[in-house]
Amino acid sequence: MQYSGGNYAYSMVPNGAGAVGVAGGANGGVGGSAFHANGGAGVGSSTVGPGGMLAGHGNTQVASTGTATSNGAVVIQHNTGCGLGTPASDTACCVGGPENTCGGVGSVCFESSGKMITTTDYSYVGEGRGEYSAVPNYSYVGEGAGAYAQDVMVTPYGCRVRPCCIILLLLWLLVPLLWWLLRPGPVIIPKPEGPMGVCKLWGDPHILTFDHMRSDYYSRGEFWIVKSDNVWIQGRYLPTRITSGLSVTKSIAVGGPFLKGHKLIVAVRSTTWDSQQVLTGFPSEFNVPGIVNMRYNNVGTLLQKGRQGKALHIVHIRLEDGSREGIQIQVNRWMELVEGDYMNVRIAMHGQKGQDGHCGNFNGVREDDDRLQVRARVGKAGVDPNLLLFNTKTPVMIVNRPNINDCPQEKLDLAKASCKAKEHKFVPSIACLIDACFGGVGFVNQAY
Numbered sequence: 001m002q003y004s005g006g007n008y009a010y011s012m013v014p015n016g017a018g019a020v021g022v023a024g025g026a027n028g029g030v031g032g033s034a035f036h037a038n039g040g041a042g043v044g045s046s047t048v049g050p051g052g053m054l055a056g057h058g059n060t061q062v063a064s065t066g067t068a069t070s071n072g073a074v075v076i077q078h079n080t081g082c083g084l085g086t087p088a089s090d091t092a093c094c095v096g097g098p099e100n101t102c103g104g105v106g107s108v109c110f111e112s113s114g115k116m117i118t119t120t121d122y123s124y125v126g127e128g129r130g131e132y133s134a135v136p137n138y139s140y141v142g143e144g145a146g147a148y149a150q151d152v153m154v155t156p157y158g159c160r161v162r163p164c165c166i167i168l169l170l171l172w173l174l175v176p177l178l179w180w181l182l183r184p185g186p187v188i189i190p191k192p193e194g195p196m197g198v199c200k201l202w203g204d205p206h207i208l209t210f211d212h213m214r215s216d217y218y219s220r221g222e223f224w225i226v227k228s229d230n231v232w233i234q235g236r237y238l239p240t241r242i243t244s245g246l247s248v249t250k251s252i253a254v255g256g257p258f259l260k261g262h263k264l265i266v267a268v269r270s271t272t273w274d275s276q277q278v279l280t281g282f283p284s285e286f287n288v289p290g291i292v293n294m295r296y297n298n299v300g301t302l303l304q305k306g307r308q309g310k311a312l313h314i315v316h317i318r319l320e321d322g323s324r325e326g327i328q329i330q331v332n333r334w335m336e337l338v339e340g341d342y343m344n345v346r347i348a349m350h351g352q353k354g355q356d357g358h359c360g361n362f363n364g365v366r367e368d369d370d371r372l373q374v375r376a377r378v379g380k381a382g383v384d385p386n387l388l389l390f391n392t393k394t395p396v397m398i399v400n401r402p403n404i405n406d407c408p409q410e411k412l413d414l415a416k417a418s419c420k421a422k423e424h425k426f427v428p429s430i431a432c433l434i435d436a437c438f439g440g441v442g443f444v445n446q447a448y
Contacts, residue, residue, distance in 0.1 A: 125149045191322040194351015199359035201225070201345040202304040204246040204427065205237060209360030210351070213369035216412065217358060218404045218430060220247045221382040221396035225345075225359050228352035231321065232256035233329075234389050235358070240340030245430035248342035252331070253389035258321050262291060263389055266315055268333050268341035271296070279315065293318045303332050303344035310336075323350050371409060380405070404430060407437035414441060 122138050124130075124147055132138050133146040140146075197210035207215050217223065217237060226233035232255045237247035251267035265272045271279040271286075271294070278286040283297040300314035317329040325348070332344040351362040356378055360369035380403070382396040383389075396403075407415065415436030419428030 119152075121151045122148045123151050192350030192352055194355075194362055196325060196348065196350050197362060199225075199347045200303055201235065201249050201358075203248065203344075204243045205235075205249045207358050209358075209366075209369040210362040211360050211364060211366045211369050213360060213366045215358070215369065215371040215374070215409065217371065218246045218433070219396060221394045222388060222390055223382050224357035224378050225252065226347065226349075226352070226355065227357045227378060228256070228355040230256055230258040231327065231349070231352050231355075232387070232389065233347065233357070233359075234383055235345075236390060236394070238394070239430075240342050242339045243427050244425065246427060246433075248340075249345060250342060251390075252329075252343075252345060254317075254319065254329070255389045259291065259319070262288070264292065264317070264319075265389070266317070266329075266331050266343075268335060268343055271315060282313070291320055300330055300332065303330070303346055307332075307334075310334075321349070321352075325350070371405060375405060402434055402438045404434055404437065407433070411437055 122132060122134070127147045128144050130146040130149040131140055131143050132148040132150055133141045134148055138148060138150075199210050200208045205217055207217060209215065220238050222234055222236050224233075225235045232253075234253045234255075235249055236251045236253075238250045239245050240248050240250075251265060254264040254266075255262070262274055263272075270277060273286065273288070273292070278284075279294060279296040281296075283295070285296070286292070286294045295316045297314060297316075298312040300312060300316065302308065313333040313335070315329075315331040315333070317327075317331070319327040319329070321327050327347070327349040329348075330346040333341075334343065335341050347359065355362050356374070358374060360374065361377070380396070382394070385393050404412075412433070415433050416428055418436050418441045419432035420426065423429060423432060
């Protein structure tokens, strides 16, 4: 602030180690007093314009407490807690109002909470050094004619949070609260409900269910071996060199809620966990604590007749399902060139809620694990692509061609015997089996 051409001139410089007040009124102007906020040592000096006269000494110091220690001062009183997040002694935060610097945020979330308060006091500075006389009531008597100097006490206005920002702050605090209240809880997998049982898959492929029903599945594709609410085991059936078009088990895939988002695929020559290769050596091990433990070695039991004396390559798998035993899977890999790649599988597990699949519904009733009944319950087209654990889907149904899996077991047994005798092979061709099942044994004898 500067007034010139009269008797006063003030220069205000906040928050400095030293503040210099320079006036220099053009006509009779008077050098000003130093304005200093925040406790530094301020020194006022003055210059005299044409026709002017030196009037105020202006040597002003304001201590950190904000108290004037000499004459002619403009003293800034601390407004405690003025800046909301700034120190209580930081009077500069409100100089110029909250729209400029208050709290370091400015006018976005802060506004003025009051007006500038100015009070005037007088201090004795010595005869001939002041401009005011105490008689009769501190009146201005001219530069150097009085013994008192005028002190102006200024209290900056404070600032407050704008109501809109209070609402925003509450909403911001509400977000983590809502997240905590609505966050998904841990996935709780119920323990298995039924007794421990065993299902086996071997050959092309023959399956002995948990309830001890034998069924033969010859069609290619990806099918449910075990389908339950929590445990999913799928098998991929494809022909191999020695099976004349009949399918064998090529790989299995394990997933479902009990694996907590993980996926295991065991093929004849590879094993992947979440698409990463594991068990790459022989022997080797792989573990995920609390979920899966796997070993690959040459130790284990045979699951198919006629395999004695052959080199064993066996994958042992234990998956945690909440039971004491867990789900135990044994995979015997066969990789002989003359036969082609295929595997035998043994699954030992407790019954699961909602269970069905080629290993049966594990309800203790043998008869309803018949292949035609199972296919009626789980479908004839294999695993739904939306639930497929494998990366690709194999077409199951062949247009305008009967499906061998629709042949009743008794009729299929007669067809196998007829085709073996006709073709002189241990494993008859699927073409012969289809002809025998759907055209009759007499048709086979005529056609071949």
